[in-house]
Amino acid sequence: MRKKLLGALLSVAMVASMLVGCGSKAEPAAADSAAPAATEAAPAADAGSDTAEKTGAGKKVGVAMPTQSSERWINDGANMKAKLEELGYEVDLQYAEDDVQMQVSQIENMIASGVNCLVIASIDSGALVNVEEQAKAAGIPIIAYDRLLMDTDAVSYYATFDNKGVGTAIGEYIKEAKKLDEAKANGESYTIEFFMGSPDDNNAHMLYAGVMEVLQPYLDDGTLVCKSGRTSFDDTCILRWSQETAQQNMENYLTGFYADEKLDIACTAFDGFAYGCKAALEGAGYTVGEDWPLITGQDAELMATKNIISGYQTMSIYKDTRLLADKCVTMVQAVLEGKDPEINDTEQYNNNKIVVPSYLCTPVAVDQSNYKEIIVDGGYYTEEQLAE
Numbered sequence: 001m002r003k004k005l006l007g008a009l010l011s012v013a014m015v016a017s018m019l020v021g022c023g024s025k026a027e028p029a030a031a032d033s034a035a036p037a038a039t040e041a042a043p044a045a046d047a048g049s050d051t052a053e054k055t056g057a058g059k060k061v062g063v064a065m066p067t068q069s070s071e072r073w074i075n076d077g078a079n080m081k082a083k084l085e086e087l088g089y090e091v092d093l094q095y096a097e098d099d100v101q102m103q104v105s106q107i108e109n110m111i112a113s114g115v116n117c118l119v120i121a122s123i124d125s126g127a128l129v130n131v132e133e134q135a136k137a138a139g140i141p142i143i144a145y146d147r148l149l150m151d152t153d154a155v156s157y158y159a160t161f162d163n164k165g166v167g168t169a170i171g172e173y174i175k176e177a178k179k180l181d182e183a184k185a186n187g188e189s190y191t192i193e194f195f196m197g198s199p200d201d202n203n204a205h206m207l208y209a210g211v212m213e214v215l216q217p218y219l220d221d222g223t224l225v226c227k228s229g230r231t232s233f234d235d236t237c238i239l240r241w242s243q244e245t246a247q248q249n250m251e252n253y254l255t256g257f258y259a260d261e262k263l264d265i266a267c268t269a270f271d272g273f274a275y276g277c278k279a280a281l282e283g284a285g286y287t288v289g290e291d292w293p294l295i296t297g298q299d300a301e302l303m304a305t306k307n308i309i310s311g312y313q314t315m316s317i318y319k320d321t322r323l324l325a326d327k328c329v330t331m332v333q334a335v336l337e338g339k340d341p342e343i344n345d346t347e348q349y350n351n352n353k354i355v356v357p358s359y360l361c362t363p364v365a366v367d368q369s370n371y372k373e374i375i376v377d378g379g380y381y382t383e384e385q386l387a388e
């Protein structure tokens, strides 16, 4: 049922993306997104004060975003657009619906249309090397947004969240919630399966490294048991962060390995994966409050936060996209106005060509115990949105 509904939503999104491809500007069409309730999902864009100096007047910024199929990118795009416009910049915001070639041509078009700066959240950054060269040749600076742009020296700055920190936060959450040290001392064990991110996204590799930094010792000593045996990044990564693949993988794991013993933990790297796992678990007869496993996620999407409240998801990683947009805007100003953006990492993000000066925002684990304080009091979602 759910799969069908999702399929229908996705086809709507695909049609929308085709229309986007033929049209001019791709405004975030939240209603067409596969992320349920995305229309009301966007946090207040926080465009800043009305008195902001219009230092961007006469300049145009191209913002290339990966997809509208997940809510976070809709919020990211909306925040970036609002904040840049507040400063007087003209903004060309485009979504490529996880189509690598579409993103390449969107960026080519931005270059041809004479943008002064590019902000890119890549789908597969390996595919962007040539177009980034074109931008460099045309004197257009590039800022990497959330995902590192690999194999290029054409990128000036990188605004992101601490991606390895996301992984360690997920690992630590599982360790604490399941009291793994105590379990180990008592000779107890928990079953676990992994659902990791897209192999063409540098963030996914860093997240995996963070998760395993915490959990690998417990896999090694048998406190955590992965019955499918799939614990490596290569065996657990999911191309283009597909919710459907996560659901399919979970269905396969449940029928193949958990007929006699329940799954205790679904360690997933993305709220979309958590939705896929939820559907598979419901299909297999798991019940919240009885045998429902601990499920992790990332992004604290509106849907995920509702699922946390109702118990269908245990935790997520909250990433305040308003903050990320703020940091990114300071980078745009830096490259266009000769200002110095705030940087807090000059070591971790080597893209195989250069170490990209970065600002890492801090990800925060949220669950039933703190979502009110972090998410509601922080003004990200209102109680009303969460109650709908």
Ligand code: BGC
Residues within 6 Å of the ligand: 070, 072, 146, 147, 201, 203, 204, 241, 269, 270, 271, 298, 299, 319
């Ligand atoms: C982002 C995550 C997001 C994932 C899927 C990653 O690059 O850092 O926040 O969940 O992409 O969209």
